[in-house]
Each structure stands twice: as C-alpha cells, then as structure tokens.
Amino acid sequence: MVNKIKYAIAKNMANLSTYFLKILPTGGQSFPGLVYLKVTGKEGLEDLASKQIQRGSILVTGTNGKTTTTTMLIKLFSKDYNLSSSVGNNTIYSLATALLKQKSEFGVFEYGIRDIEHGTPDLICNTIQPIGVAYTNISREHTQVAGVKNPFENYVKAKTLLSQSMKNGVIITNGDDPYTTFIGKNKESDNKVMYYGLDLKNYEDIFEEKETKCPKCGNKLKYEKRYFNHRGIYSCDCGFSKPELNVKLTEYIKDNNNCKLTINADVYNYIQGKNIQYTLKLELPLIGLHNIYNCLTAITTYSVFSSSENIQQSLQEFFENYEFIVPPGRFEIWNIGNKVIGVGQGDNGDALKINSLFMKDFIQENLQFIYTTPDANEEEIFEDHAESIKALNPDNLIVMPGRTSLDAAEEYYNQLKDDYDATYVPIEFDFQQRINKIIEIINNSEYDSIFISGCGEEIVFWDELKKEIKKRCE
Numbered sequence: 001m002v003n004k005i006k007y008a009i010a011k012n013m014a015n016l017s018t019y020f021l022k023i024l025p026t027g028g029q030s031f032p033g034l035v036y037l038k039v040t041g042k043e044g045l046e047d048l049a050s051k052q053i054q055r056g057s058i059l060v061t062g063t064n065g066k067t068t069t070t071t072m073l074i075k076l077f078s079k080d081y082n083l084s085s086s087v088g089n090n091t092i093y094s095l096a097t098a099l100l101k102q103k104s105e106f107g108v109f110e111y112g113i114r115d116i117e118h119g120t121p122d123l124i125c126n127t128i129q130p131i132g133v134a135y136t137n138i139s140r141e142h143t144q145v146a147g148v149k150n151p152f153e154n155y156v157k158a159k160t161l162l163s164q165s166m167k168n169g170v171i172i173t174n175g176d177d178p179y180t181t182f183i184g185k186n187k188e189s190d191n192k193v194m195y196y197g198l199d200l201k202n203y204e205d206i207f208e209e210k211e212t213k214c215p216k217c218g219n220k221l222k223y224e225k226r227y228f229n230h231r232g233i234y235s236c237d238c239g240f241s242k243p244e245l246n247v248k249l250t251e252y253i254k255d256n257n258n259c260k261l262t263i264n265a266d267v268y269n270y271i272q273g274k275n276i277q278y279t280l281k282l283e284l285p286l287i288g289l290h291n292i293y294n295c296l297t298a299i300t301t302y303s304v305f306s307s308s309e310n311i312q313q314s315l316q317e318f319f320e321n322y323e324f325i326v327p328p329g330r331f332e333i334w335n336i337g338n339k340v341i342g343v344g345q346g347d348n349g350d351a352l353k354i355n356s357l358f359m360k361d362f363i364q365e366n367l368q369f370i371y372t373t374p375d376a377n378e379e380e381i382f383e384d385h386a387e388s389i390k391a392l393n394p395d396n397l398i399v400m401p402g403r404t405s406l407d408a409a410e411e412y413y414n415q416l417k418d419d420y421d422a423t424y425v426p427i428e429f430d431f432q433q434r435i436n437k438i439i440e441i442i443n444n445s446e447y448d449s450i451f452i453s454g455c456g457e458e459i460v461f462w463d464e465l466k467k468e469i470k471k472r473c474e
Contacts, residue, residue: 002040002047033096042092042120045127048099049107053084056169057107057128058305061162062136062180064350065294069136070110071325072298076318080307081106088112092120095128106305113158121161131270133163134172134301136293138179139229139350140380152380156215159183166191170270172301174293175243176231182215184243192268196247196300198227199264203252205232206360207353207391216240228289228357229350229384247300249292258283261292267303269311276303278312282319286361290354291324329459331355332466333362336473339448340364343469345462346453347374347402349384355453356388368447369394370438372402372454373409382412385454389416392451397422398441402455404429429457435465439472 037044049057060070067087074085082105086098090112098109113119125133138159140152160183163171168191173184175195184193205226212221212230217238226232235241251262263280280299287295299315308314326332331344331354342359346352369392374381389397397420401409406426413424425441427434442450456462 002044030091030093030097032100033093033098036096036100037093042123043127045092045096045099045124046129048096049128052099052103053107054103054105055081056131057084057109058132058134058301059109059111059124059128059130059162060134060136060297060301061111061113061159062134062174063139063348064354065136065290065297066110066112068291068294068324069134069297069301070108072294072318072322073108073134073301075322076298076302076314077106077108077306079314083108085109090114090119092124095124111162113162115154116158116161119158121158122164125162125165130163130166131169132172132301132305133166133169134297135159135174135177135180135183136297137174137177137231137350139348140384160186163187163191170194170268170304172196172297172304174231174297175245176227176233178212178221178230178234178240178242179215181243182240185216185240192270192304194246194267194300194304195243196296197231197242197245197249198252199245199248199250200227200252203227205229206357207387210387214238214240228293229353247296247303249296252292254286257286259286259292261295263296263299265299265303267300269306270304271307276311280312280315282316284319285324287324288354288358290350290357295319329456329462331358331453333359334470336469339442339445339450341442341450341452341469341473343452343462343466345456345459346385346388347455348381349387352385352388352453353391355451356392359449359451360392362449363392364448366395366447367392367449367451368396368398368441368445370398370400370441370450370452372400372434372452372456373412374455375403376405376408378403378408378455381455382415386416389420394420394451396420396447398425399423400425400427400434400437401429403457431457431461431464434461435468438465439468442469442473 060066070087077083084104084107087110089095113121170192171184171187172194173180175181176197214221214236221234221236224233233242246267247265249263253260261282266277269276303311329345333342340362346355399413416422427437
C-alpha cells in the first residue's frame with residue numbers, strides 16, 4: 001500500500017501521460033501504467049485495484065483462447081455491471097493501464113503469461129487480489145522466452161502462480177485438461193473450484209495418442225477417451241483423475257453449416273452464494289471444437305459471477321446474437337479462385353491441431369501444407385507440430401522458417417523430408433520476403449487445398465500475410 005498523496009500524484013501523472021500516446025511506438029498502450037508504477041512502485045497496483053474496482057476482478061489466462069473468451073465475457077458482463085476490462089495484457093504495466101481508465105463495479109482482464117520473470121504472476125495475484133481466475137488450457141508454447149529456454153514445468157508453474165495466493169474466490173478451470181485440473185485440485189481447500197469440459201460418448205480424436213505425464217506424480221496418465229491432444233477422460237494409479245464437471249457439453253451435432261450443442265450446468269454462483277442449475281441448447285456456426293471450449297469457459301465464468309436474475313436466458317440471448325470474430329492472426333479459410341486456402345497462426349501444438357481439425361473438413365482432392373517452423377530450442381513445439389502434419393498427411397509439404405533461425409528450420413525439415421513429398425524453402429528473417437514467397441507458392445500451386453500455418457514472429461506477420469493473400473490472390 002502507498003500513502004494517499006503518492007497515490008494521487010501517480011494517478012494524475014499517469015492520466016496526463018495519455019496525451020503523449022499517439023507519438024509513442026505501438027501507441028504506448030502500457031505507458032500510463034508504467035508512469036503510475038514508476039512513482040508508486042509495483043505495490044501501487046494493489047491500491048489501484050482496490051480503489052478502482054468495487055466488487056473485484058477476474059483474470060482470464062491459458063495457452064489458447066484467452067482473447068476470444070475474454071471478449072465474450074466483456075460483452076456478457078457489460079449487461080450486469082459497470083465494467084472495467086481489457087484484452088491482450090501480459091505485463092504488470094498493461095494491466096495497470098487498464099485499471100487506470102475508470103472506476104467501476106467489476107473487472108474482467110485477459111492476462112497472458114509466458115514465464116515467471118516477465119509475467120510476474122505471483123505479484124499480479126497478490127496485488128490485484130482477484131475474486132476469480134479462469135483457465136482455458138495449458139499446452140506447450142514459447143519454450144524459449146527472450147532467448148532463454150523456458151521448460152514446460154516452469155510454464156505450468158507460471159500459470160499456477162496467477163491464482164496461488166487467492167483465497168475465498170472461485171477458480172474456473174478446464175476439467176478435460178490434467179494440468180489445469182491439477183491447479184484446481186490444489187485450490188479446493190481455500191476456494192470454490194468450478195470444472196467445465198466435454199461429456200461426449202462418440203467423439204474421436206484424429207491425432208496419434210501421445211504420452212502425457214500425471215501432473216501429481218509424474219507417471220503416465222491412462223486415457224479412457226481423448227478429446228483433443230492431452231484433453232480427455234484420464235486417470236492415474238496415484239488417484240489423480242478427471243473431476244466431476246460442473247458445466248459439461250453433453251451433445252455436439254454438426255452439419256454442413258451449423259453445430260448444435262446441449263450444455264448442462266450445476267454451478268456455484270459467487271454473487272448469490274448458492275448453486276444454480278440449467279440446461280442450455282445452442283445452435284452456433286461451425287466454429288470448431290477450440291471455440292466450443294472457449295464458449296464453455298465463458299459460460300462457466302459468467303454463471304459464477306453474474307448478477308442476472310435469469311442466467312440461462314441471458315446466455316441464450318447472448319449466443320443467439322453473438323457474431324464470432326476471428327482474432328488477429330488466427331485461422332481463417334477462404335475459397336479463392338479454384339483453391340481452398342486456410343491460413344493462420346499455429347505457434348504451439350494445440351494451436352496447430354486446432355487449425356488442422358478445422359482445415360480437414362474443407363480439404364478437396366489434395367492438400368499442400370506450407371509449414372512455418374519454430375526456432376532453435378523449440379524442439380518440443382516441433383514435436384507437437386509433427387503430430388498435426390502426420391494426421392493431415394499432406395500430398396506436398398513446403399517447409400519454411402517461421403522464426404529467426406534458418407539452421408533450426410533446416411534441421412526440422414530434415415526430420416520430415418523422408419516421410420513426405422517435401423521441399424525446404426530457406427527465406428531470411430524478413431516478413432515481406434516470406435510473405436512474397438508464400439504468395440508465389442500459392443499462385444504457382446497445382447493443389448486445390450492449401451494450408452498455411454505454424455510459427456511466425458508475432459501476430460503481425462499473420463495479419464499481413466492474410467491481407468496480402470486476399471489482395472494479391474483473389
């Protein structure tokens with residue numbers, strides 16, 4: 001805590017700094033928060049959170065789906081509360097900037113974490129003092145950060161720390177994911193924990209089964225069913241297993257244009273202090289299983305913290321009118337000329353599998369896969385990517401560097417070339433050169449289905465690539 005005078009000075013200086021945002025790189029989105037915390041010290045975030053937010057805040061984190069989930073929650077909660085919110089936060093400064101904007105009843109903030117050092121998740125939890133943390137999933141991503149190896153165990157720990165000191169709140173977590181389940185299990189003694197996931201009898205994963213270690217004892221998990229990558233129905237001899245779900249998808253029917261969902265809920269509402277039960281029947285566009293998980297995260301989180309008198313009706317009306325928008329860099333499919341082209345970021349194992357699952361329903365006679373590789377020291381990401389390549393079994397595989405190292409890209413190509421009709425295309429670390437080469441390959445391609453995904457330095461590469469494909473290939 002800081003004294004009142006320092007708090008007032010820091011807040012005024014931060015607000016004045018907003019006038020300079022337009023001349024700063026990237027708009028200086030985190031600059032007001034940086035100014036504020038330079039005056040108060042990082043402990044000033046606690047004052048900011050307690051004085052700007054009346055009821056409390058929830059944080060949304062995970063490897064995939066954070067932005068989509070947070071965007072849905074912002075729209076949902078805006079009907080219940082005067083709301084402070086933001087997406088895209090991954091530093092203490094960006095979060096402070098979001099809190100500075102206004103006083104409100106309730107806060108909803110995305111918070112991405114790559115590692116402990118840069119994300120400071122323990123500090124964020126201690127100072128924001130959230131009443132809720134929602135986890136989407138945890139899979140291998142960014143196995144090096146700022147050139148330093150970031151082991152998966154450390155990545156999981158970083159996500160864990162975001163809720164570790166929270167007490168008397170609610171953890172919302174993916175019960176199909178053993179890593180997020182383990183976080184929830186360890187918080188049941190001092191918080192309510194609500195688990196969501198799938199309860200589907202006939203769903204089958206298309207990917208080759210991969211060993212997953214129990215997060216409790218380190219032995220191999222046994223799977224009765226896999227839904228998606230390491231998500232499924234699992235158990236271990238040590239007693240760790242998939243929990244009973246509070247919100248579960250019990251029906252998932254797809255046709256050519258839509259999918260029909262049945263969702264059963266028996267979930268604790270933090271505002272009312274009691275459990276509520278309902279059945280939700282939705283008809284949505286073909287948004288893919290990954291977005292259905294995002295919907296389940298949003299549905300569970302809203303059900304826990306909503307002040308609505310009829311939560312089921314509020315959710316029904318929301319999804320009947322909600323337009324799913326593809327976030328920047330994410331996967332899209334277009335019909336261009338006589339080709340089906342799928343393109344978007346797939347910079348971790350789950351992301352590329354999500355894109356692959358979506359693409360497979362649109363493949364015509366044959367498939368060309370333009371795969372952009374991870375960097376040096378990101379072998380774990382490549383191993384996960386190789387599973388997607390194997391599942392799609394493309395007729396032609398183009399391997400290009402996705403990040404900085406050409407040597408690493410060539411080494412990944414060498415591990416793939418004997419199993420596919422593969423070509424290595426070395427392009428230096430230059431966005432425009434790589435974009436130009438991909439468009440050249442598309443224009444000269446003899447294949448009627450082209451899939452472009454993998455790693456790329458930041459979302460901006462994928463945004464620019466999609467814009468250029470639309471402009472130059474249509």
